[in-house]
Amino acid sequence: MPQIDLNCDAGESYGDWKMGDDAAMFKLVSSVNIACGGHAGDIRTMADSIQLAVENELGIGAHPSFEDKANFGRRRHAMSPVEIERMVAYQVGGLAAIAALQGAKLDHVKAHGALSNLASVEKEVADAIARATRAISPDLILLAVAGTQLQSAGERANLKTIAEGFADRSYDATGQLTPRSQPGAVIHDATLAAQHCVDMATGRGLPRKDGGFVACEVQSICVHGDTPGAVAITTACRQALESTGFEVTSFASKLD
């Protein structure tokens, strides 16, 4: 039975401020990327999110970010690659320790927001994130946007590297995400998002905004938990994948 991973960002609350419906999403996805104090996540949210992931037997990832809660990690900071390497190491190491308190272990690392965007295109930043990940453990998996510098960096660093596509985003002719500022960049229709999942999982490639596909192998599909209709879209995605004959399961579980 072919396998595919569904991942979503998680643990993005902060104190009394809540973000997303983790309880519902954790029942639908197979891997979660947990904020580790950079753009979101206090120590309680981190611990609770790890616990919830353990209970749902999900792959557990760290989701490091520029340190900028006020902007939710969405803005690029002027940092050198070595600074980014240390920042990522500190955040992932911190979350790994909280996971250890829950008797859990991190499976993967995925960069958030502006840090992810930067690591997609800048080789030195991508290598910095791969180095930080590998320093913490060579068993950590790097989850990277398909076709980016970060994917290449993970492979260069001899990390198990997983390429992800997005269920609810469209791509341009070169396989880049359509900018959010353009119409049709973000998909709000559950049926269309589900079809994209099947297209990516079955190897058709990344769905282009203008129709057709960009050839690309994807082992994980990212869904978003913090948008209106997120739970409905993710439900549709999971059902479509299962109907097509896929087992939705974490890439991490394959290692055991």
Add this chain to the structure above:
Amino acid sequence: MPQIDLNCDAGESYGDWKMGDDAAMFKLVSSVNIACGGHAGDIRTMADSIQLAVENELGIGAHPSFEDKANFGRRRHAMSPVEIERMVAYQVGGLAAIAALQGAKLDHVKAHGALSNLASVEKEVADAIARATRAISPDLILLAVAGTQLQSAGERANLKTIAEGFADRSYDATGQLTPRSQPGAVIHDATLAAQHCVDMATGRGLPRKDGGFVACEVQSICVHGDTPGAVAITTACRQALESTGFEVTSFASKLD
């Protein structure tokens, strides 16, 4: 040849703000307790301090604290034991990851400031710190003020636990540190501090303010790096210990 450890707090700068003369102190002590972002320490200071410790072949410790740079970790925060456990885990895990980037490994954990004071007297807080330490690695050593709840908690948690005395502080009749507000609490005289080191290392015990000793076994002696005359006092302490026949060496090195 009998052995004794000299430890000092280190890496307590923050960005452009410098604290202490780490370059000089690292040549005199055998173990350092490196701030990990709670009361001091940015990612660059952490990495540089780890590097300097490696170059000087010192025992490397994490020095977690209440998160409060504005008060240098000197004030108690209203946190539950489980919150303290997570906070300590996050900070120590973060520093451990930065150490890994430098090819180094943490040897020990020592609580800072108000957190140390609290863990000295509150069993639940002491246990929380021991649990956080053990979760990161059962090989980590807990460095605790001699005779405190934290020392007991480390032993209960089956952590290698090292008891420390202070070269430049005096004790009361029960082995408690004389409060800083009292005259004679802090020792500024290098000769007297050096004598205290020899007293503690040779097993006479903790030097009482009013003369005499409180029986206590001490495997490490803490000197302070951020006071006027710190380098001169530490030089005198080391010389006195070596003249008395001690090898000044980290408790951590004994494990290898």
Add this chain to the structure above:
Amino acid sequence: MPQIDLNCDAGESYGDWKMGDDAAMFKLVSSVNIACGGHAGDIRTMADSIQLAVENELGIGAHPSFEDKANFGRRRHAMSPVEIERMVAYQVGGLAAIAALQGAKLDHVKAHGALSNLASVEKEVADAIARATRAISPDLILLAVAGTQLQSAGERANLKTIAEGFADRSYDATGQLTPRSQPGAVIHDATLAAQHCVDMATGRGLPRKDGGFVACEVQSICVHGDTPGAVAITTACRQALESTGFEVTSFASKLD
């Protein structure tokens, strides 16, 4: 026509994290207490909240707090009165400047959370808040929980001081708020909350949990915007007050 003020806390979002339904609440109350960066509130939220208050012609207050977004200002910090005085001044001064950018002016100051609780019972803290308020402008009004040290401090400082009661909380026999840990402390029933408003506005006093009233004059009634049913409760409160013949209007508007 007799007048009464309805106030609610506002501007308690932080970046992408939203709290409460300010758009709905601002149409129901006559005064708002806007977070000024201590427990909540980034510069955009502050400016937007001021703007919304101006558009709805509301009394505009600053809502200073211990600096602790992770705990929403709900925990007491170990600060001296002079430190609290400076902290409050800084936050209120900062919000006043953002109000000036919107062409607006602060009308009042109301302490938040743990700071309010502390100022209710500790005279020195209450005086510190009154001093900070007066230093910014002697025209600022102090909004204080009825019968507290803060109310007395405001009067001592010759500030116009407004006493508030709570629509959705019950009181004990001495006029203290029933602790939230006790059943019946928080009122979720809109009809009961509305009745409390009328009781307080008409001078019956503070509604005791066990029935009856504690004599107390109240010029403003606080409703909460961040609880489930907040909008429904506040709507009921306003309607009941207006049916009883009150004009719901800010205490500040009376000064013009």
Add this chain to the structure above:
Amino acid sequence: MPQIDLNCDAGESYGDWKMGDDAAMFKLVSSVNIACGGHAGDIRTMADSIQLAVENELGIGAHPSFEDKANFGRRRHAMSPVEIERMVAYQVGGLAAIAALQGAKLDHVKAHGALSNLASVEKEVADAIARATRAISPDLILLAVAGTQLQSAGERANLKTIAEGFADRSYDATGQLTPRSQPGAVIHDATLAAQHCVDMATGRGLPRKDGGFVACEVQSICVHGDTPGAVAITTACRQALESTGFEVTSFASKLD
């Protein structure tokens, strides 16, 4: 008797971390730019610095910055002009309130570090700072690097605007500061710095690195308090100005 102002940055400590020798510098300059919590400055440091300025009868300025203590405000942040306007207003308003607690009043505003560099060349940022300054009080003076967009913005906003030159920096042929990365950018020689002061005060203009002057009128000269030899250099500058017949006095004092 002709007058000239000597200004220096001040209040740049943070908690236990000290920066510069304010006690010495405040006896030599006529105006100080006090950090207001962006790049440096906690509430105690702010209050103490205001107090010291009052005792020395100095012009008192706010020194707003990008919020970035870890990098001392030296890095550009990705913020829009309206965000910068609000950030500056909040910081200056906060410091103004702490000044009010000391019975003092702010005289001027001067941007720090990366914010100053940005406001020197970007008109929209310069206008944002001028608007924030004016919103707090139209009586506030804007202290701007001579010949920059910020100077123009201050004049456009009808703020009293003071142009400053640097005693310890050299200029290129167009009147721009020589980048610090180039040799000769920073002047460590007290005699040369003092000569520059006289050159600027007497109207010769800004001293070019390659000799000669760029014509420019300067009403204030900035000296740095946080460099080695700062006190000696400033002493030399003041003596040279006084020997040449200048009264060293704040531009603010002229308003009274």
